[in-house]
Amino acid sequence: MIVKTMSAFFATIFFSIIFNIAKKNLIFCGLGGAIGWFIYLCCIQSIHSPVLASFLGALTVAIFSRSMSKIRKVPVTIFLISGIIPLVPGAGMYRTMFAIINNDLVGAATYGISTLQIAGVIAIAMVMVSSFPNKKQR
Amino acid sequence: MQHRSLFHVALLAGEIMLRNGAETYRVEDTINRILHTYEFEIIESFVTPTGIFVTIADSNTELITLIKRVQHRTTNLEKVALVNDISRRLVSGSLEISEALKELQQIQQKPPYSSFIITLSIGLASAFFTLMFGGHWRDFIASGIIGIILSMVQLYFSNKKISNFFINIVGGACIGLTSILLTSILPLGQHLDPIIIGSIMPLVPGVAITNAIRDTIQGDLVAGNSRATEAFLIAISIATGVGIVLKIFLLITGGSMP
Numbered sequence: 001m002i003v004k005t006m007s008a009f010f011a012t013i014f015f016s017i018i019f020n021i022a023k024k025n026l027i028f029c030g031l032g033g034a035i036g037w038f039i040y041l042c043c044i045q046s047i048h049s050p051v052l053a054s055f056l057g058a059l060t061v062a063i064f065s066r067s068m069s070k071i072r073k074v075p076v077t078i079f080l081i082s083g084i085i086p087l088v089p090g091a092g093m094y095r096t097m098f099a100i101i102n103n104d105l106v107g108a109a110t111y112g113i114s115t116l117q118i119a120g121v122i123a124i125a126m127v128m129v130s131s132f133p134n135k136k137q138r
Numbered sequence: 139m140q141h142r143s144l145f146h147v148a149l150l151a152g153e154i155m156l157r158n159g160a161e162t163y164r165v166e167d168t169i170n171r172i173l174h175t176y177e178f179e180i181i182e183s184f185v186t187p188t189g190i191f192v193t194i195a196d197s198n199t200e201l202i203t204l205i206k207r208v209q210h211r212t213t214n215l216e217k218v219a220l221v222n223d224i225s226r227r228l229v230s231g232s233l234e235i236s237e238a239l240k241e242l243q244q245i246q247q248k249p250p251y252s253s254f255i256i257t258l259s260i261g262l263a264s265a266f267f268t269l270m271f272g273g274h275w276r277d278f279i280a281s282g283i284i285g286i287i288l289s290m291v292q293l294y295f296s297n298k299k300i301s302n303f304f305i306n307i308v309g310g311a312c313i314g315l316t317s318i319l320l321t322s323i324l325p326l327g328q329h330l331d332p333i334i335i336g337s338i339m340p341l342v343p344g345v346a347i348t349n350a351i352r353d354t355i356q357g358d359l360v361a362g363n364s365r366a367t368e369a370f371l372i373a374i375s376i377a378t379g380v381g382i383v384l385k386i387f388l389l390i391t392g393g394s395m396p
Contacts (some may be wrong), residue, residue: 003269007270010266011266011269011270014263015263015339015340017256018340019159020214020216022216025219037270073223075160075219077159077215078215081213090267090342093338093376094334094335096377097376097377100377101384101385102388122348123351126348126352
């Protein structure tokens with residue numbers, strides 16, 4: 001689990017470089033990704049529901065990003081987009097595709113719907129945090 | 139004439155943000171904030187992922203509407219942050235309009251990370267994703283190699299200005315081929331699943347799908363729909379690429395996967 005969290009940290013940092021995020025923010029992006037993935041792993045071990053685990057992970061990332069963007073005075077998108085990278089359902093998309101080429105239509109529907117559910121709850125978590133009113137308008 | 143240059147600053151700021159991957163509501167917000175520093179009677183901006191529409195009107199100027207079509211979008215979040223900073227300084231009054239225009243033009247010219255660093259990062263990102271999805275150290279090395287090959291292929295084709303749809307099909311096929319090579323023929327990687335999942339992460343539109351849903355929830359229906367369409371098109375093209383190669387492999391070996 002420590003290895004996985006560390007991998008999420010580095011994967012997020014290298015992904016942030018692909019997104020051209022400035023060097024001074026990279027560490028914080030990686031931290032966001034690692035925290036989100038750590039929460040996801042904790043939840044999935046105790047409640048066995050990838051959808052709920054993704055939701056809680058994304059919620060953590062969103063809260064982290066919002067406080068980070070306040071502290072470092074950069075748009076919240078920078079931390080949000082990079083932080084959710086480990087959580088986004090890339091694996092689900094691959095499994096859906098793999099089921100389709102194996103003619104396993106039940107599997108395709110199962111993985112496809114769970115992929116959409118995960119993408120949906122991550123989006124809802126992001127919107128929930130960003131709809132909290134700002135104390136002072138910039 | 140000051141209102142005209144302010145108008146151009148606002149539009150240029152919006153264009154840079156949209157081109158580099160900002161959300162549509164942020165672009166609208168930035169344009170409106172910049173324009174509100176001058177007392178126009180009407181300020182309307184409407185931003186979709188493929189274009190910006192801005193109208194201003196004043197009692198002593200005529201109605202001005204400008205449309206800016208944005209065709210190529212990349213993700214360069216540093217530029218978004220820099221433009222955001224300029225707009226904040228402009229609104230607070232600590233930056234002149236002419237200086238803002240100059241700084242915006244500088245941002246436009248700012249080069250991204252070099253392609254060597256990007257290639258290396260795609261390789262390392264794929265490698266760490268493989269580890270994250272339960273791969274071992276040998277799978278880590280395998281998907282690192284795949285990631286570097288993938289980004290070279292992508293770079294080669296995008297320099298030739300070929301459509302993204304085609305690049306993604308070729309990229310997917312390239313991932314499928316190299317990962318089979320590195321697991322079955324060269325026994326470097328042991329688990330095909332985490333290797334492929336890790337390597338397609340730089341391609342899959344997970345963030346795009348999430349953003350599409352977010353835009354839709356927030357009421358930017360046009361933006362949400364167009365982003366969703368784009369994301370599904372990318373997903374389909376990657377799946378086509380990887381799928382064809384895996385299917386051929388399954389047919390040759392008679393259905394056994396490593």
